[in-house]
Amino acid sequence: MKTGMIGLGAMGAPMARNLKAAGLLHAVWNRTGSKATALATELGCSAAASIRALGTACDAVVVCVSADDDVRAVVAELAASLRRGGLVIDCSTVSADTAREAARVLGGGGIDFLDCPVSGGVEGARAATLAIMAGGDPAAFERAQPILKALGRTIALMGPSGAGQATKATNQILCAGVIQAVAEAMAFAKAEGLPLEQLIDTLGKGAGSSWYFVHRAPYMAHGEFPAGFRVRLHAKDLRICHSMAARHGAELPVVEATLANYRELVEQGHGDEDISVLFRLKEALFGAK
Amino acid sequence: MKTGMIGLGAMGAPMARNLKAAGLLHAVWNRTGSKATALATELGCSAAASIRALGTACDAVVVCVSADDDVRAVVAELAASLRRGGLVIDCSTVSADTAREAARVLGGGGIDFLDCPVSGGVEGARAATLAIMAGGDPAAFERAQPILKALGRTIALMGPSGAGQATKATNQILCAGVIQAVAEAMAFAKAEGLPLEQLIDTLGKGAGSSWYFVHRAPYMAHGEFPAGFRVRLHAKDLRICHSMAARHGAELPVVEATLANYRELVEQGHGDEDISVLFRLKEALFGAK
Numbered sequence: 001m002k003t004g005m006i007g008l009g010a011m012g013a014p015m016a017r018n019l020k021a022a023g024l025l026h027a028v029w030n031r032t033g034s035k036a037t038a039l040a041t042e043l044g045c046s047a048a049a050s051i052r053a054l055g056t057a058c059d060a061v062v063v064c065v066s067a068d069d070d071v072r073a074v075v076a077e078l079a080a081s082l083r084r085g086g087l088v089i090d091c092s093t094v095s096a097d098t099a100r101e102a103a104r105v106l107g108g109g110g111i112d113f114l115d116c117p118v119s120g121g122v123e124g125a126r127a128a129t130l131a132i133m134a135g136g137d138p139a140a141f142e143r144a145q146p147i148l149k150a151l152g153r154t155i156a157l158m159g160p161s162g163a164g165q166a167t168k169a170t171n172q173i174l175c176a177g178v179i180q181a182v183a184e185a186m187a188f189a190k191a192e193g194l195p196l197e198q199l200i201d202t203l204g205k206g207a208g209s210s211w212y213f214v215h216r217a218p219y220m221a222h223g224e225f226p227a228g229f230r231v232r233l234h235a236k237d238l239r240i241c242h243s244m245a246a247r248h249g250a251e252l253p254v255v256e257a258t259l260a261n262y263r264e265l266v267e268q269g270h271g272d273e274d275i276s277v278l279f280r281l282k283e284a285l286f287g288a289k
Numbered sequence: 290m291k292t293g294m295i296g297l298g299a300m301g302a303p304m305a306r307n308l309k310a311a312g313l314l315h316a317v318w319n320r321t322g323s324k325a326t327a328l329a330t331e332l333g334c335s336a337a338a339s340i341r342a343l344g345t346a347c348d349a350v351v352v353c354v355s356a357d358d359d360v361r362a363v364v365a366e367l368a369a370s371l372r373r374g375g376l377v378i379d380c381s382t383v384s385a386d387t388a389r390e391a392a393r394v395l396g397g398g399g400i401d402f403l404d405c406p407v408s409g410g411v412e413g414a415r416a417a418t419l420a421i422m423a424g425g426d427p428a429a430f431e432r433a434q435p436i437l438k439a440l441g442r443t444i445a446l447m448g449p450s451g452a453g454q455a456t457k458a459t460n461q462i463l464c465a466g467v468i469q470a471v472a473e474a475m476a477f478a479k480a481e482g483l484p485l486e487q488l489i490d491t492l493g494k495g496a497g498s499s500w501y502f503v504h505r506a507p508y509m510a511h512g513e514f515p516a517g518f519r520v521r522l523h524a525k526d527l528r529i530c531h532s533m534a535a536r537h538g539a540e541l542p543v544v545e546a547t548l549a550n551y552r553e554l555v556e557q558g559h560g561d562e563d564i565s566v567l568f569r570l571k572e573a574l575f576g577a578k
Contacts, residue, residue: 096481119495131495156491158483166481167488173474174497181466184543185459188530191537192385192455194447199456202445206408206420207518208463210499229496241477248480250574254473257542285539 002026003147004058006051006074007092008035011118012064014125015091015151019062020045021128022150029054055081060147064091067236068098075102075113084110089144091132091151093117095240096162096169097247099135103161112140115161117168118152121229129153133171135164169244172237175229176258178212179275185213186220187282196221216276225270225277232271235262291315292436293347295340295363296381297324300407301353303414304380304440308351309334311439318343344370349436353380356525357387364391364402373399378433380421380440382406384529385451385458386536388424392450401429404450406457407441410518418442422460424452458533461526464518465547467501468564474502475509476571485510505565514559514566521560524551 001024005016008030019025020043027046030036040047048054055061055078063074071094078088088106090099090113099115106113114136124130130152134141141157148155158167185208189199200217203209219225238259245252261281262271270277290313294305297319308314309332318337319325329336337343344350344367352363360383367377377395379388379402388404395402403425413419419441423430430446437444447456474497478488489506492498508514527548534541550570551560559566 119497131491133491154491154494156487158487158491163481163483166478166483167491170474170478170481170483170488171492171495171497173477174470174492174499174502177470177473178467178497178499180543181463181470184466184541185462188462188534188539188541189455189459191539192452192459192533194452194455194459198445198447199459202420202422202443202447202456203460203463205443206460207500207504208408208460208467210463210467210502211496213463213499215496244481245477245575248575250477250480250576252473252477252571252574253546254469257546282541285541286534286537287539 001146002057002059004028004048004054004061005064006030006054006061007064008039009064010122011091011125013039014122015062015064017043018128018150019147022146024147024150027054027057051077052081058082060087060089060144062089062091062147066092068094071098071102075105079105079109079111082109082111086111087140087143088113089116089147090114091116091118093168093237093240094165095244096135096165099162099165103136112137112143113161114140114144115164116148117164119168119171120152124152132156133158133164133167135159135161135166166244169237169241172234173241173252173255175212175234175275176238177254178210179216179278180254180258182210182213182217183220183276183278183282186217186279187286190283191286212276216274219274219276220279225273225279227272228274230272231262231265231275231277234275235259235266238262290435291346291348293317293337293343293350294353295319295343295350296353297328298353299411300380300414302328303411304351304353306332307417307439308436311435313436313439316343316346340366341370347371349376349378349433351378351380351436355381357383360387360391364394368394368398368400371398371400375400376429376432377402378405378436379403380405380407382457382526382529383454384533385424385454388451388454392425401426401432402450403429403433404453405437406453408457408460409441413441421445422447422453422456424448424450424454455533458526458530461523462530462541462544464501464523464564465527466543467499468505468567469543469547471499471502471506472509472565472567472571475506475568476575479572480575501565505563508563508565509568514562516561517563519561520551520554520564520566523564524548524555527551
C-alpha cells in the first residue's frame with residue numbers, strides 16, 4: 001500500500017519516519033515545502049508538488065494537520081485526486097463533525113475515511129507507541145491495520161465516523177479535570193507546609209490518585225513545567241470539546257473553567273509550558289505566598 | 290498498652306475489633322451507650338461509663354468521631370483523665386486547627402496527641418488496610434506504632450500536629466477534582482453515543498486516567514451508584530477544606546464547585562450514594578437526553 005503523509009510537524013515528521021521504517025511511505029507533502037523536501041531527502045521518498053499530486057500517486061494517505069479548516073481543505077484535494085478504493089487516515093485532533101463531513105465527502109468518490117486522533121505526544125509519535133482512537137467503517141479499519149500498527153500500539157475502533165474524535169475529546173475533558181484537581185490540591189498542600197515529595201508518594205497510592213498526580217505533581221513540587229502537553233495545544237482541544245458540547249446545548253463547567261485558566265496562562269507567557277503550570281494560578285489564590 | 294476506643298460508628302466499630310485482635314483493646318465508649326455495651330459484650334472488654342472513666346483506665350485512646358466540636362469535647366475530657374505520658378490518636382477527619390488545638394490542650398498535661406485521619410473507607414477499617422496520615426511528634430508516632438499497625442497498612446508521619454489532617458484534606462481536594470473530571474467526561478461520552486465500557490477500557494490506560502476513572506466510571510456507565518464514598522461525607526470533608534483554605538484567604542474553585550454540586554445532590558436525595566452520582570448532574574447539562 002503506497003502511503004502518503006500530509007503534515008510534517010512535531011507529530012507528523014516522526015510518524016512519516018515510522019511509515020518509512022514499515023516500508024509503506026511513498027510520498028510526503030507539507031504546507032511549508034522546505035520541510036517536505038528535507039524529509040523526503042532524509043527518507044528517500046518523493047516530496048509531492050501538491051496534495052493532488054500526492055493523492056494521484058498514493059493508495060492511502062495519513063493526515064496530521066492542525067485545525068478543522070486544514071482537514072477540510074486537505075480532504076477536498078484528496079477527494080479530487082485519490083482513486084476509488086483509496087483510504088484517508090486523519091490523525092489530526094478536530095471535531096467529530098469535521099470527521100463525519102470528511103467521511104461523506106470522500107465516501108462520495110468511493111474513498112474510505114477513518115478519523116484516528118492519537119494520544120501519547122511527540123515521544124509516542126517517535127517511538128510508534130501512540131494510542132489511536134479510530135472512527136469509521138470496520139472494513140476500512142481492517143485495511144488500515146498495517147499503517148496504524150506502524151504508528152501506534154493501542155489501537156481501538158470506537159464506532160462510526162466521528163467516534164475517534166469524540167473519544168479523544170472525552171480524554172481531553174478528563175485531562176482538564178484531573179489537572180484542575182492536582183494543581184489545586186498541590187497548591188493547598190504547599191500553603192499548608194506539607195512535605196510535597198512525601199505527600200505525592202503517600203497519596204499517589206490512594207483513591208485520589210491519577211496519572212497526572214503521579215507524573216506531574218512532581219513538576220509542581222519543583223516549580224518547573226517543561227513542555228510535555230502544552231497549554232496552547234490542550235486549549236485548542238478544549239475549544240473543540242466546547243463546540244461539540246454546544247451542539248448538545250451543553251456548557252461544561254470543567255471545560256469552561258480550564259479554558260479561562262488557559263487564556264490567563266497564555267497571556268502570562270506560559271502557553272508553551274506543560275499544563276501542570278496551572279499550579280501557578282492555583283498558588284496565586286493563596287495570595288503572596 | 291491498655292487502649293481505649295471512643296466512637297463506635299461505621300469506622301470505629303471495626304477499628305475496635307482490630308485493636309481487640311491485636312490484644313490492645315481495654316475499654317470502649319460511645320455517645321449512644323447501647324452501641325458500646327453491645328460491642329463490649331461481643332469483644333469481652335469493658336464499656337466505660339464516661340470518657341473520663343475510660344481515660345482513667347487506659348494508657349492510650351483512639352478517637353473516631355464525626356466533627357471538630359466532637360473532637361474538642363472528647364479531648365477536654367481526656368485531658369482531665371489520662372495520666373501524664375498518655376497517648377491520644379485521633380482518627381476523625383477534622384481541620385488541622387482542631388488537631389493543633391488538641392495537641393496543645395493535651396500537651397499541657399504531658400499527654401501526646403497524634404492527628405491520624407484515615408482513608409480506605411469501611412472496607413479498609415474492617416480489613417485493617419487503612420491508609421493513615423499522621424501529624425505529631427516523631428517519638429509519639431513511634432510509640433503509637435503497635436496501635437497504628439493494628440488499624441492500617443500504609444502509615445506515614447507527614448509532619449507536626451495538623452499535618453495528618455492537611456494531608457487528608459489534600460486528598461479530598463484531589464477526589465473532588467477527579468470526580469468532576471470523570472463525571473463530566475463520561476456524560477459527554479454518553480451524549481456522543483460512545484460505547485462506554487470500551488471507552489473506559491481504552492482511556493483507562495492513558496494519561497487522562499485515574500483511580501476514580503477506572504473504578505467509578507463503570508458506575509456511571511451502568512447508572513448505579515452504590516454507597517462507596519457517600520456524597521454527604523465528602524461534602525463534610527470539603528467544608529473542612531473550605532475552612533482551611535479560607536484561613537489562607539483563599540477560595541478554591543474545585544472545592545466550591547463540588548460543594549455546590551453536592552448541596553444539589555443532597556437536596557435531590559442522593560446524599561447517601563457514592564460521589565460518582567455527580568454524573569447525574571453532568572448528564573442533566575445535556576438536556577433531556
